[in-house]
Amino acid sequence: MSEIALTMPDGSVRPFARGGTGADLAADISRSLAKRAVAIRVGGALRDLAEPLTEDGAVEIVTRDDPDGLDLIRHDAAHALAEAAKELYPEIQITIGPVIENGFYYDFSRAEPFTPDDLARLEERMREIVDRDELIAREVWDRDEAARFFEGEGEHYKAEIIRSIPSEEPITLYRQGGFLDLCRGPHLPSTGRLGKAFKLMSVAGAYWRGDHRNEMLQRIYGTAWRTEKELRAYLERLEEAERRDHRRLGREMGLFHLQEEAAGSVFWMPKGWTLFRVCEDYMRMRLDANGYVEVKTPQLLDRALWEASGHWEKFREHMFVAEAAEDRLFALKPMNCPGHVQIFKQGIKSYRDLPLRMAEFGACHRNEPSGALHGIMRVRAFTQDDAHIFATEDQVTAETERFCALLTSIYADFGFEDVLVKFSDRPEVRAGEDGVWDKAETALLDAVNAAGLEVELNPGEGAFYGPKLEFVLRDAIGRDWQCGTFQVDFVLPERLNATYVDESGERRRPVMLHRAILGSFERFIGVLIEHYAGRFPLWLAPVQAVVATITSDADDYARAVCARLREAGLRAELDLRNEKIGYKVREHSVAKVPVMLVVGRREAEQGTVALRRLGSQQQEMLAVGDSIHTLSEEAAVPSRGR
RNA sequence: GCCGCGCUAGCUCAGUCGGUAGAGCAGCCGAUUUGUAAUCGGCAGGCCGCGGGUUCGAAUCCUGCGCGCGGCACCA
DSSP, rough: EEEEEEOTTTSSSSEETTOBBBBHHHHHHHHHHHHEEEEEETEEEOTTTSSSSOOOEEEEEETTSSHHHHHHHHHHHHHHHHHHHHHTTTTTEEOOOOOEEEEEEEEEEEOOOHHHHHHHHHHOOOOOOOHOOOBEEEEEEEEHHHHHHHHHTTTTHHHHHHHOOOOTTTTTEEETTEEEEEOOOOOSSBBGGGGHHHHHHHHEEEGGOOOTTTEEEEEEEEEESSHHHHHHHHHHHHHHHHHHHHHHHHHHHEEEEOOGGGGGEEEOOHHHHHHHHHHHHHHHHHTTTTEEEEOOSSSEEEEEHHHHHHHHHHHGGGOEEEEEEEOOOEEOSSHHHHHHHHHHTTOOOOGOOOOOEEEEEEEEEEEOOGGBTTTTTOEEEEEEEEEEEEEEEEHHHHHHHHHHHHHHHHHHHTTTTOOEEEEOOOSSSSSSSSHHHHHHHHHHHHHHHTTTEEEEEEESSSSSSSSSEEEEEETTTTTEEEEEEEEEEEHHHHHHHOEEEEETSSSOOOOEEEEEEEEEEHHHHHHHHHHHOOOOOTTTSOOOOEEESSSSSHHHHHHHHHHHHTTTTEEEOOOOOSSSSSHHHHHHHHOOEEEEEEEEEEHHHHHHHEEEEEEEOOOOEEHHHHHHHHHHHSSSOOOOOO
């Protein structure tokens, strides 16, 4: 029997009997490793531990503690779920069950809906399967035989998957106990290795193969971890996310409300609208300082303009239409671009006017599908921080760089330092010449790299009218939100006949750059609420300070203090109610007011305030003037980038 | 839009077998003048999402619609 030379992760070379398995290798190395081993990496590819090793090369034993080990656990949890489901409900069909972030799911076809009781039964059965510690074995099958087998079992989806697997790929099945599933693998050596740190979370509908024209399957979501401790930590993170939910905080903090007569539109209450205005004023200040001009364009525009822009044909379904007398049809604008082009076209533009950066806090309406609505994050009426930059092709690079700098500085001011960029280049079906695309794509990529941003490529995902950048920010608990966007458009200036006169007196088409930083104020404020869990930094807080009295003796003094805070531009409120100070403190703490100024007889006599910050147990005695000075400074709108 | 689940007081929720509805908190009123996360007492509050049906009788059963929630699909 010959030997092969295996290169271990530490660089050492180990002779090994040809045909021995990963499990043998682990056992050779140490008993503890043999116990912990769940798979093996051979030349970079993850394999089953039971697979014979036949060639020289780099190998690495994978344990449960490796990132890959966690994926194996999740994948096996999906198989255990499918096995449990087949045992409990033999009439169902199984389809696919991949690993996803934090866990796994499995899609089933079954006439009856799964109930919460079913989930509990399935989870119980999964635990039994772990206890049975069934060997998980890989089998290579003949394609037709495998398809016949699954058809015979009534598993038509599996047979369909087999028929769609490229003919050069082997058909592998994994057997655990009496259960056989089509799967590429690899898997853990046995179901006992899965452990029990998993939980079935929910049932949901999902289209077969993700296509809405296909039948709907039942998807069971689960989460799976290496240890109970990790599982608990994950469940706690979910609870934390729920506590931060902007819909809940919006109600509790009196920021906004939603009601069914205006599904998808926000009723901003005074405090929420204050927050909105603070964000808008801040954005206006930044845009003014960055060479933008602000405009306002009509909400309702004649159908003819939407036909000319191409929206009527492509997006009619999503537009709200208003009928007027004399048979005229108007549409509520779903976007601001056509309006901005109309302003651009007033008078003849020279190359000297470019780049022209035209901004609008534009209220747009889109008839989003009912299932898409989500709090204030996904709505039908929203306000974009929109702008269109009319530029020459040569100006695209500089404008993109300028935009990236502005965007990162604004995100940083709002407390987001972590920004990811997704770059989408030319799709199959597109307008414009390849040379122009080359130029635009290069311009975007260069600018993003120059800004030092992390880029993810989405090949072929660009709009038909040009390539685009999407800016994703990461919040305090690690969730990603797409907010900013930057799109190059070669088409709209053409369709709406926008031109400028170049150096030699020729009429030319400008390039239009569509861009937004917050995306929509509604969505961005939703993200802000969740990011800060409602505990806003002072400059954003709708109520920055409450002046609260201990006894009514201090009422006049409290009024005077509050008036001074307001004169200094602070958003202060007065609480003179006949309540104990402990009660007032609790109430304003629950309302997440960042600062309380408590005044009683002592403060009134000394001209001081007892300043207490949200979340802190202590207070600070300060002269009124000093407290105002401190708070004003802290409440100043961030000036980064100015 | 699709699948599933839900909708009871401002909020969170209970409501048995079909017999015309309950709690806590919030609110209002009164007492209390209080020193840093809940003072005490009282009162008021409901088209049980909306419409139709079954029934002597419907919050409860059936049905249509609306809205919400979790996903899927969508996101110019």
